[in-house]
Amino acid sequence: MSNFFTWAFILPLLQATIRMATPYTLAAIGGIYSDKAGVSSIELEGILLMGAFTGFATVYYTNSLWLAVLVAMLSGVLLVGIYAFMVVMLGCKSALIGTAIVLLASGLTNFYYRSIFGVSSEYTSIIPFKNFTVPILGHIPVIGKIFFQQNALVYISFILVFATWYFFEKTALGLECRSVGENPFAADTLGLPVVRLRMINVLITGSIAAIAGAYLSIATSSSFVENMSAEKGYAAFAIIILGRYSPIGAFLGCLLYGFADALQLNLQAIGINVPYQFMLMMPYIFTLIVMFIAGKGEKPEGHSKFFKKGLQIT
Amino acid sequence: MKKQKWIVMVLLIMMAFIMAGCSGTDANSKKDEKYKVAVLLPGSMNDGGWSTMGYKSAKAAAESIDAEFSYTETKSPQDAIDALTDFGERGFTIVFCHSFDYQDAAKKVAADYPDTQFITSGGTTMTENITPIYVKSEQASYLLGVMAAKMSTTKKVGIIGSEEIPSITKTLKGFAQGVKDTNPSIETKLTYLGTSTDAGKGKEATIALINNGCDFIFASANAAAQGVFQAVDENKDKGVIGFGSYGRITQKYPESFIADMVSNYEPVFVELAGKVVDDTFKPGVSYFADIFNGGVNVYFNDKLPVSAEAKKAYDDAVAKFKTNSIKIDIGEY
Numbered sequence: 067m068s069n070f071f072t073w074a075f076i077l078p079l080l081q082a083t084i085r086m087a088t089p090y091t092l093a094a095i096g097g098i099y100s101d102k103a104g105v106s107s108i109e110l111e112g113i114l115l116m117g118a119f120t121g122f123a124t125v126y127y128t129n130s131l132w133l134a135v136l137v138a139m140l141s142g143v144l145l146v147g148i149y150a151f152m153v154v155m156l157g158c159k160s161a162l163i164g165t166a167i168v169l170l171a172s173g174l175t176n177f178y179y180r181s182i183f184g185v186s187s188e189y190t191s192i193i194p195f196k197n198f199t200v201p202i203l204g205h206i207p208v209i210g211k212i213f214f215q216q217n218a219l220v221y222i223s224f225i226l227v228f229a230t231w232y233f234f235e236k237t238a239l240g241l242e243c244r245s246v247g248e249n250p251f252a253a254d255t256l257g258l259p260v261v262r263l264r265m266i267n268v269l270i271t272g273s274i275a276a277i278a279g280a281y282l283s284i285a286t287s288s289s290f291v292e293n294m295s296a297e298k299g300y301a302a303f304a305i306i307i308l309g310r311y312s313p314i315g316a317f318l319g320c321l322l323y324g325f326a327d328a329l330q331l332n333l334q335a336i337g338i339n340v341p342y343q344f345m346l347m348m349p350y351i352f353t354l355i356v357m358f359i360a361g362k363g364e365k366p367e368g369h370s371k372f373f374k375k376g377l378q379i380t
Numbered sequence: 381m382k383k384q385k386w387i388v389m390v391l392l393i394m395m396a397f398i399m400a401g402c403s404g405t406d407a408n409s410k411k412d413e414k415y416k417v418a419v420l421l422p423g424s425m426n427d428g429g430w431s432t433m434g435y436k437s438a439k440a441a442a443e444s445i446d447a448e449f450s451y452t453e454t455k456s457p458q459d460a461i462d463a464l465t466d467f468g469e470r471g472f473t474i475v476f477c478h479s480f481d482y483q484d485a486a487k488k489v490a491a492d493y494p495d496t497q498f499i500t501s502g503g504t505t506m507t508e509n510i511t512p513i514y515v516k517s518e519q520a521s522y523l524l525g526v527m528a529a530k531m532s533t534t535k536k537v538g539i540i541g542s543e544e545i546p547s548i549t550k551t552l553k554g555f556a557q558g559v560k561d562t563n564p565s566i567e568t569k570l571t572y573l574g575t576s577t578d579a580g581k582g583k584e585a586t587i588a589l590i591n592n593g594c595d596f597i598f599a600s601a602n603a604a605a606q607g608v609f610q611a612v613d614e615n616k617d618k619g620v621i622g623f624g625s626y627g628r629i630t631q632k633y634p635e636s637f638i639a640d641m642v643s644n645y646e647p648v649f650v651e652l653a654g655k656v657v658d659d660t661f662k663p664g665v666s667y668f669a670d671i672f673n674g675g676v677n678v679y680f681n682d683k684l685p686v687s688a689e690a691k692k693a694y695d696d697a698v699a700k701f702k703t704n705s706i707k708i709d710i711g712e713y
Contacts, residue, residue, distance in 0.1 A: 078591045082584050089580070151387050176424065185425055187432045187627035189606050286580040288610055291603040292424040296578035328584065334571040335538070335588035342544070342572035 079332050080212045080325075084220060085286060087324025089114070089278045089295075091223045093302035094309065094316040095230050096274030101306055102234055103267035104247035104368045108164035109149045110275050111299025112171035113142045117279025119175035122290035123182065125192040135219070135280050142276025143269050145171060150268040154261060157372035168299070176292045183290075191289040195219060219281045226274060230313040243267055247366035250373035260373050275299070301349070308353055311365055322356065323349045415447035416472040417653065420454060420463055422479035423576060427603040429626035430547065433645060434478030434501065441649035445657045447473065460485035468493030474656055476649060477501065480546050486510050497656055497663060501645060502547060506664040513648055516670040517547075518554030518708045519701055520641035520678050521598070523671075524623045525558020526697045527639065528596040529566050530690035533619070538569045538589030540608055542576040542601035550710035551600040551625070551641075557708055562693060569594055573604050582607030590615050598623040612636050621684075630681035638684050643676040645669070671701060 093114060097107030121138035125131055149167050152158040183190050195217040199205070204214035213224075234240040243263055245253045250260045278298070283290045301323060309315030330345035419438030421431040435451055442449035450472075452463040460477075464485050467475045474497045477486055483503035490498050490510050503512040528537045539555055541548045556568045569592065571585045582604035586597055590611070597620065599608040609629055612622035616636035624630055624640035648669045655661035669675020678694075680686065686694070700706045 074591070078588070082587065086580070086584060147387075147390070155387075176426070180426055185432060185435060187428045188632055189428050191606075191610070191632075282580055287583055287607045289579065289606050291428075291577055291579045291606055292426055293577045294579055294603070296575050296581070327581070328588075331571060331581070331585045332588045332591075335569055335585070335592045335594075337567070337569050337592075342574065346572075346574040 075332065075336070077208070077211060079328055081215075082328035082332070083321065083325040084212060084216060085324070086327045087320045088216075088220050088223050089281050089286075089298050090302050090305060090320035090323050091227065091317055092219070092278035092281060093275045093299055094305045094320055095223070095226050095313055096271045096276075096278065097302055097306050098230060098234075098271075098311065098313055098316060099243075099274070100264075100268040100271040101311055101369065102247050102366060103243050103264045104250060104366050104371060104373075105150075105153060105264055105268050106160040106164065106370050107271055107275075107306065108160055108303055109146065109167040109299075110271075110302050111295055111297065112164075112168040113146055113272050113275040114279035114282070114295035114299045115168075115171040115175050115293065116141050116145045117276030118283040118294055119179060119279075119290055120276075121280030122192065122283040123178075125284050126190065129192075131195055131284060134284055135277060138276040138280035139273040140276075142272035142274075142279070144272075146268055146272025146275075150265050150272075154264045154268060157374065160370060172293060175290075179290060179292060189289045189291070192284060194288040195285040217285050219277060219285045222277065227313050227317045234313065244366070246368070248368050250368045250371060254373070254375065261375075264373070275302075278302075304353065307365070308356060310360070319356070322352050326352050415442075415445050415474075415657065416450070416470070417442035417445070417447040417474045417476070418450040418452070418467045418472050419476040419478055420452050420460060420467075420482060422454060422482075423602060424453060425451065427576065428606060429600075429602045431478065431602075433626060433643070434476065437645040437649040438476045438478070440646050441474075441476070441653040444650045445653045447653070457481070457485060461488055464489040464498070465492075468496050472496050474499060474653060478645075483510065483512065497661065499649075499652060506666065509663050511652075511663045511665065511667065513645070513652075513667045513669065515643050515645060515648070515675045516668065517641065517643035517676050518550045518710055519671045520643065520676040521551045521554035521600070521625075522558035522706070522708055523678050523694055523697055524598060524639060524641055525555040525560075525568075526562045526693050527686055527690040528555075528598070528623070529559040529562035530693050531621075531638075531687055532566055532596050534593045534595045535565060536567045536569060536593045537596040537598070538571065538586070538592075538594035540571045540573065540582065540585055540589070540597070540599040540601050540605070542573050542604050544572055546710075548600050550708075552598075553710050554708050555598050558697070561706075573601055576602035576604055578604050579607035579610075583611040586611035587615070590618065590620050595619055596621055596623070598625065600625050609633060609637070628679060630679060630684070634681060634683040636684075638681055638686055640679045640681075641676065642679060643669075644674060647674045671698065 093110050100107045117138035120141040121134040124134035124137040152163045153160045197217050200214040204210045246260050246263045254260050305319040306316050309319040326349035330348050423431040425431050425435040454460045477500040480502035483500045483505040486498040498510045500512045539552050541552050559568050573581050586608045597612050599605045613633045613636045622637045624637050630637040630640050
C-alpha cells in the first residue's frame with residue numbers, strides 16, 4: 067500500500083493508460099464521423115477485427131508496417147461499405163446490420179486466420195511498431211514520458227483527435243456533414259448531397275476504426291488472436307455517447323477507459339486484496355458516474371433517421 | 381440506379397467468398413459401420429491453449445480408431461446442449477466434451493443417447509455414459525512454482541489467469557503452492573484479466589507485474605497469454621524470465637522462457653477411444669492423467685537451463701508426487 071502514490075507506480079500507470087486508451091481513441095474518433103452525419107456507429111467492433119486481421123496478415127507477408135496500416139484501412143472501408151449501403155442507401159436498421167457486420171467480421175477473420183496460419187498452439191508473430199521518442203516534446207519532464215515516448219499509431223491517434231475536431235468545428239465541409247446529421251431534409255433543401263455525404267462519412271469511419279484494429283495486432287501485441295478486439299468496438303460506441311459526440315469529449319472518455327483498464331491491472335499487480343471482478347467493473351462504474359454528472363449529451367437531431375430524396379418522414 | 385446495381389454485384393461477390401469459406405468442413409459421406417468421434421470446444425480451436433489441445437487430441441483419437449471426425453465450438457451453455465443433442469441424434473460413438481462445465485449439458489442429454497459415450501474433460505458427473513477425465517495439470521504448475529521459488533532474486537513472482545474458472549484457477553493455485561511450499565518468504569502476485577482473447581491486456585498486465593518487481597512470470601490465460609509471452613520476451617534484458625503453458629513457448633522464445641508445462645489430453649483420449657472400440661471401456665469411472673502417464677509434462681529449455689539448486693528441488697518434488705505426499709489445494713472443483 068505504501069508504494070501507492072509514488073512515481074514508480076504512477077508514471078508506468080499513466081504510460082499504460084495512453085497505450086490502452088489508443089485503440090478506444092482510434093475507434094471512437096472513427097465512429098464520430100458517421101455519428102455526426104447521423105449514422106449510428108454500432109458496427110465498430112467488426113471493423114476492429116477486420117483491421118486487426120488484415121493488418122497482421124499484411125505485415126506477415128510483406129514486413130511493411132505502414133503498408134499494413136493502409137491495407138487495414140482499405141479492408142475497413144470495404145467492410146463498412148456493406149454497412150453504409152444497407153443503412154444509408156436502403157434504410158435498414160443500423161442495429162441489425164451492425165450486428166450482422168460484427169458476426170461477419172468475426173467469422174471471416176477466424177476462417178481466414180485458420181486457413182492461412184493453421185491451428186496450432188504456437189502463434190505466428192511479427193515484429194510490431196516500436197516506441198520512439200518525439201524530438202523536443204518527448205524530453206519534456208513527465209508529460210514527454212507519458213505522451214511522447216510511444217509508438218507511431220499513438221501519435222496518429224492524437225493527430226486525428228485534433229484534426230477531427232478542427233474538421234467538424236472549423237471547416238465548411240465539416241459543418242455540412244454535421245447539418246446532414248442534424249436535419250437531413252433541411253440539408254437537402256439547401257442542396258447538400260445528403261446520401262453522398264453520409265456515405266463518405268461512414269467510409270471514413272471504416273478507415274480510421276480499422277487503424278484501431280491494426281493497433282491491436284501490430285502495435286501492442288505482435289500476433290493476431292481470434293476475437294482479439296474483445297468488445298472494444300462496443301466500448302468505443304458507448305464512449306462516443308459519453309463524450310457527447312465531440313472528438314475532444316470522446317478522447318477524454320477514452321483516456322478514462324484506458325486509465326481504468328490500466329489502474330485495475332496495476333492494482334492487481336501491487337497485490338491489493340480486492341476481488342478482481344470488482345476491478346474489472348471500474349471502467350463501467352466510471353462511465354456511469356460521468357453519465358450521471360454530465361448527462362448523456364445531445365445526439366445529432368437527425369441521428370438514425372433514414373433519408374431518401376423525396377421521402378419525408380417526420 | 382446504375383450505382384446500386386454495381387454495389388449489389390460487389391455484395392454478391394463477397395457472399396460468394398463467404399460461401400466458399402463454408403464448404404470446407406468435414407464431409408460425412410461414408411456412412412456405414414464407421415466410428416464417429418466428435419469434440420466440443422469451449423473456445424476457439426485456435427486459442428493456442430486449452431481448445432487447440434482438445435481439438436488436436438480428439439482428432440488424434442479419431443484417427444487412431446479410423447473414425448469420422450467432427451468438432452463444434454460453443455459460445456453458450458445452450459449451444460452445448462444443442463450440439464450434444466445433435467451428435468447424439470447423428471449416432472456418434474464418442475463425444476469428447478472438452479470443458480469442465482459441459483458436464484451439466486451432458487447430464488441433460490446423455491440419458492437419451494445410451495449408445496454415445498460422453499467423455500468430459502474435468503467434471504464430477506459419472507453415469508453409464510458420462511465419464512470424466514481428470515488431468516492433474518496443477519502438478520506441473522506446482523513443479524514450475526518450486527523452481528521459480530528457488531531462482532527468483534527479487535523474491536516476487538507474478539502469475540496471470542484469464543478468468544476465475546476451475547481449469548484456470550487450479551493451475552495457478554498449483555503454481556502458488558509450489559512457490560509457498562519451497563520458500564514461504566516469496567510473494568506471489570496474482571492478476572486476472574477477465575478476458576481470454578485480449579492479448580493486449582495480457583501484455584499490459586505482465587508489464588505491470590514486472591514494474592512491481594516480479595522476475596518470474598507464469599500465465600494460464602488461453603489466447604490472451606500471447607501478450608504475456610511477448611511482454612516477458614521484451615523485458616528479458618531486465619532479467620525477467622517466463623514459464624510457458626499449454627505449448628512449447630520455450631522453443632519460440634528460447635532466450636526468455638526457461639520451462640513449459642504442457643498438459644496433454646492426447647494419450648488419455650487415444651486410450652479411451654481404443655477401449656471403446658475393443659469394448660473394454662468402463663464408463664462412469666474417473667480417468668486420471670498426471671505427470672507420470674504423460675497427461676502433463678514439464679519441458680526444459682536447453683538454451684536456458686535452470687539452476688542446479690532448482691533442478692534438485694524439482695526432482696525432490698517429483699519424488700514426493702510419486703509417493704503421493706504432496707496435496708495440492710485447488711479449492712472448489
